[in-house]
Amino acid sequence: MNTKTLTQAACEVLATPEPIDKIRLTYAYGKAWKNGTIVDIGNTTPSSRPARPDKPVLCAPADMPKRSTGGGKRRINLIHAIAHIELNAIDLGWDAIARFGPSLPKAFSDDWVQIAMDEAVHFELLEQRLNELDARYGDLPAHDGLWEAAEKTSDDILARMALAPMLLEARGLDTTPGTVKKLRTNGDDATADIMERIGEEEIDHVAAGVRWFEYVCKVRSLKPVPTFKNLVATHFKGKIKPPFNTEARTRAKMSTGYYDSNA
Ligand SMILES: [Fe+2]
Ligand SMILES: [Fe+2]
Numbered sequence: 001m002n003t004k005t006l007t008q009a010a011c012e013v014l015a016t017p018e019p020i021d022k023i024r025l026t027y028a029y030g031k032a033w034k035n036g037t038i039v040d041i042g043n044t045t046p047s048s049r050p051a052r053p054d055k056p057v058l059c060a061p062a063d064m065p066k067r068s069t070g071g072g073k074r075r076i077n078l079i080h081a082i083a084h085i086e087l088n089a090i091d092l093g094w095d096a097i098a099r100f101g102p103s104l105p106k107a108f109s110d111d112w113v114q115i116a117m118d119e120a121v122h123f124e125l126l127e128q129r130l131n132e133l134d135a136r137y138g139d140l141p142a143h144d145g146l147w148e149a150a151e152k153t154s155d156d157i158l159a160r161m162a163l164a165p166m167l168l169e170a171r172g173l174d175t176t177p178g179t180v181k182k183l184r185t186n187g188d189d190a191t192a193d194i195m196e197r198i199g200e201e202e203i204d205h206v207a208a209g210v211r212w213f214e215y216v217c218k219v220r221s222l223k224p225v226p227t228f229k230n231l232v233a234t235h236f237k238g239k240i241k242p243p244f245n246t247e248a249r250t251r252a253k254m255s256t257g258y259y260d261s262n263a
Contacts, residue, residue: 005042006033006109007102010094013116017051019087019127019137023120026090030117033109041109046098048151050091055138056084064143076135078179079191082198083126084142085172089119092150092164100157104212111208118201125194132190152235157216162231165209166258167240172202173248199248206252225257 004012009029016022032038052058064081093116101109127137149168153159176199183192217224232240240259249259 004029004038005040005044006038006113007042007044007098009033009038010098010101011044011046013094014046014050014091014098017053019053019123022087022090023124026094026116026120030113033113041097041101041106043102044098046095048154049147050095053138056080056140056142058144059141061143061145064141075183075186075188075191076130076133077140079126079130079133080135080137080140081142082195083123083130083137085146086119086123086126086198087137088146088150089169090116090123092146093119095150095154096160096164099154100160104157104216108212111212115205115208118205122198122201125197129191129194149235158213158220158222158227159231159235161209161213161216162228163235165206166213166228166254167232167236169202169209170206170249170252170254170259173199173206173252174243174245176202177245203248203252206249206254210252210254210258225255228258 006029009025009032013022013025013029016025029038093112097109097112097116101112123137130137130139146164146168149163150160153163176195180192180195180199183189183195213228214224217227242260244259246256249256
C-alpha cells in the first residue's frame with residue numbers, strides 16, 4: 001500500500017512543471033488509484049495555479065495567433081493550441097479531485113482520474129504530431145483562458161462542472177467535426193485521426209461533468225438547467241452559440257435545455 005493519499009498525489013502532479021514528468025506521474029498515480037495501491041483520498045488542497053514550464057509564454061487570448069487548419073505554420077498553430085488545452089485539462093482533472101473529491105463519493109475521483117489519464121494521452125498524441133511537423137510544444141505562445149476559468153470556479157463544484165466540462169469541453173464537441181473535415185480536405189489525415197479520437201473521448205468527459213453536476217444539484221435540491229444558466233451568466237463573458245453537435249451532446253446525456261434557448 002502507498003501511504004500517499006490521492007489528494008497528495010494530485011497536488012504533486014499539479015506542482016510538476018514539465019509536461020513529460022506531469023504525464024509520467026499522471027499515469028503512475030492513476031494506475032495506483034485504480035489498482036488499490038493508493039486507497040485514501042485524504043484532504044490536501046492544491047495551490048491556485050499549477051506549475052508550468054518556462055515555455056510556452058502565456059498571453060491574453062486577443063494576442064494569440066489565429067487557429068487554422070491550413071498548411072504549414074497555421075496547422076502548427078492549431079495543434080499547438082489544442083496541445084496546450086490538453087495539458088491544462090490534465091491539471092483540471094487533478095485539481096477537481098483535490099478540491100472536490102474529499103466531499104464526494106469515490107466514483108467522482110474514479111471519473112476524474114480516468115479523465116486526467118485520457119488528457120495525458122491526448123497531449124502526447126498532439127506533441128508527437130508537432131514533433132513530426134518539426135515543431136515542439138512551447139514554440140508558440142499560448143493563452144491562459146482555461147486556467148482563468150478554473151480559478152474562478154475553484155470554490156464551487158457546480159460552477160466548475162458548469163464551466164469546464166459542460167461549457168468549454170462541450171464547445172470542443174461542437175467544433176471538432178468541422179476541424180476534422182477541414183484537416184482531411186487539406187490532406188492531413190494524421191492530425192484528423194488524432195482530433196477524431198480526442199472528440200470521441202471527450203464525450204465521456206462532458207458526460208462526467210453532467211452526471212456530477214446533476215448529482216450535486218439533487219443533493220442541494222436545485223434545478224439543474226436554471227442553476228447551470230445562472231452559473232454561466234455569472235462566470236462566462238460569452239454566449240453559448242450554435243451550431244451544436246447535438247448528437248455528441250446527447251450521447252453525453254446533456255439535455256438540450258442546457259444549451260439550446262429554443263428547447
Ligand atoms: Fe482531451
Ligand atoms: Fe477532456
